[in-house]
Amino acid sequence: MITQKTEIRRLDAEAKSSLRLLNRMGTLLERELTGRVHPLIAIGEVQKLIAMAAAMDKAAHSLTAKLDPAAIEDDNAVISLLSSAEGEAAAREFDSLTKAMREKVEQWDDGRELGRLQIEHYEPTPLTLRHRAMNHHFTALCRHLEAVNESLWALLDAHFLQFWVWNDEFGFSGQPKPAQGDA
Amino acid sequence: MKISTYRKQLLSIHSAQVKAFQTLSSNLLKEFGKVEEAEKFASALNQLTELCTKQYDAASSLFAVAATLSGEGNQTPKFWQLETGGQIYEFFKAKTAVDQLLADMDEFNRPLECIAAMRKERPTIIEAAEASRINLLQWRLAAASNRTHSLMRTAEAVTATEDAIFRSFGLRFWQGRKGYARFEGDRVSA
Numbered sequence: 001m002i003t004q005k006t007e008i009r010r011l012d013a014e015a016k017s018s019l020r021l022l023n024r025m026g027t028l029l030e031r032e033l034t035g036r037v038h039p040l041i042a043i044g045e046v047q048k049l050i051a052m053a054a055a056m057d058k059a060a061h062s063l064t065a066k067l068d069p070a071a072i073e074d075d076n077a078v079i080s081l082l083s084s085a086e087g088e089a090a091a092r093e094f095d096s097l098t099k100a101m102r103e104k105v106e107q108w109d110d111g112r113e114l115g116r117l118q119i120e121h122y123e124p125t126p127l128t129l130r131h132r133a134m135n136h137h138f139t140a141l142c143r144h145l146e147a148v149n150e151s152l153w154a155l156l157d158a159h160f161l162q163f164w165v166w167n168d169e170f171g172f173s174g175q176p177k178p179a180q181g182d183a
Numbered sequence: 184m185k186i187s188t189y190r191k192q193l194l195s196i197h198s199a200q201v202k203a204f205q206t207l208s209s210n211l212l213k214e215f216g217k218v219e220e221a222e223k224f225a226s227a228l229n230q231l232t233e234l235c236t237k238q239y240d241a242a243s244s245l246f247a248v249a250a251t252l253s254g255e256g257n258q259t260p261k262f263w264q265l266e267t268g269g270q271i272y273e274f275f276k277a278k279t280a281v282d283q284l285l286a287d288m289d290e291f292n293r294p295l296e297c298i299a300a301m302r303k304e305r306p307t308i309i310e311a312a313e314a315s316r317i318n319l320l321q322w323r324l325a326a327a328s329n330r331t332h333s334l335m336r337t338a339e340a341v342t343a344t345e346d347a348i349f350r351s352f353g354l355r356f357w358q359g360r361k362g363y364a365r366f367e368g369d370r371v372s373a
Contacts, residue, residue, distance in 0.1 A: 007214070007323065007326075010210055011326065011330070014206075014207060014210065014330070014333070017203060017206075018203065018333065018337075021196075021199055021200065021203055024196060024199070025196055028189075028192050028193070028196065031184060032184060032189055120355060124353050126186065129186065129350060129351055129352075129353050130186060130189070130351070132347075132350035132351075132355075133186075133189070133190075133193070133347045133348070133350040133351040134347070135347075135350070136343050136344070136346035136347035136350055137193065137343075137344070137347045139343040139346070139347075140200075140340045140341075140343035140344045140347060141340075143336045143337070143339040143340035143343055144200075144336065144337065144340040146332075146333075146336040147332075147333045147334075147336035147337045147340060148333075150329045150330070150332040150333035150336060151329070151330065151333045153329040154326040154327070154328075154329035154330045154333065155326075157322070157325045157326035157328075157329055158322070158323075158326040160322065
């Protein structure tokens with residue numbers, strides 16, 4: 001098995017290249033949409049997805065950067081990082097960005113399915129072909145955004161950052177929970 | 184942007200995606216291919232990589248034929264015109280198998296399955312060094328679980344890009360069309 005340091009370097013590289021690829025796909029779709037109206041995709045939405053990926057990357061890296069790579073398994077370091085104001089803000093930001101991303105993707109996959117099917121049935125004019133291609137391009141962009149998100153989760157996992165458990169299970173706020181039954 | 188330019192860009196993105204997929208899967212296999220506890224996980228990964236490679240190879244050769252046809256003035260070729268040595272059959276076969284495997288991997292979550300199996304074995308492991316190795320492996324697999332999801336989403340992204348390229352040629356396919364396998368699994372509707 002490779003060392004932890006190598007693993008983290010590798011994970012970092014994976015997340016980075018994934019993000020680069022996402023930006024490339026997004027830019028291409030943006031350029032396609034410039035000066036052309038698509039019935040389902042607004043150019044702002046594509047930009048929003050790209051911005052979302054960048055923000056996720058920033059939040060994840062602001063967390064991992066604060067952990068000493070030599071002492072990655074140190075529980076105390078993780079806990080003190082997540083209970084600091086900055087750490088908690090970054091963790092919550094990443095968490096809510098993930099939720100927002102899932103919502104957006106869901107909206108596209110399920111909410112716009114009918115619209116996409118309709119476009120598949122239109123007369124195959126050159127414009128329709130483009131619209132169809134762009135539909136699938138956008139789907140690819142969504143899948144890729146999820147891939148970036150998962151890579152970043154992997155990076156957080158490798159740093160022993162499991163704040164999402166605390167967040168959901170215990171309402172983690174850095175403060176100990178008041179004991180049950182206390183007045 | 185002309186549609187041919189758009190298509191060319193999509194094609195280069197397609198090959199970049201395939202490369203990203205292959206790097207990710209080989210990284211994962213390098214790490215877990217030889218770990219005994221992760222045997223099931225590694226075999227699922229191997230299978231996925233093999234199938235996806237088949238799908239991409241078939242798709243690439245179909246794109247090449249379609250590009251030639253559309254270059255000859257046939258703006259919207261039909262699928263039957265692309266028939267060269269059973270590539271379409273290969274493509275759909277691999278694509279369907281990939282879809283199914285992705286749904287399967289989502290549902291059973293192989294890496295997490297491995298972790299659960301290891302947890303069960305843990306009480307019997309007395310040696311501290313072995314316990315800490317398993318412990319570390321669990322964390323690695325937790326990260327690997329996310330990476331696997333990332334890998335699966337990348338595979339789906341590649342499929343979607345292929346769809347986009349096919350659509351830009353005016354090609355649609357209804358046979359073998361499947362909703363992309365998602366976490367919930369209920370979106371896999373034929």
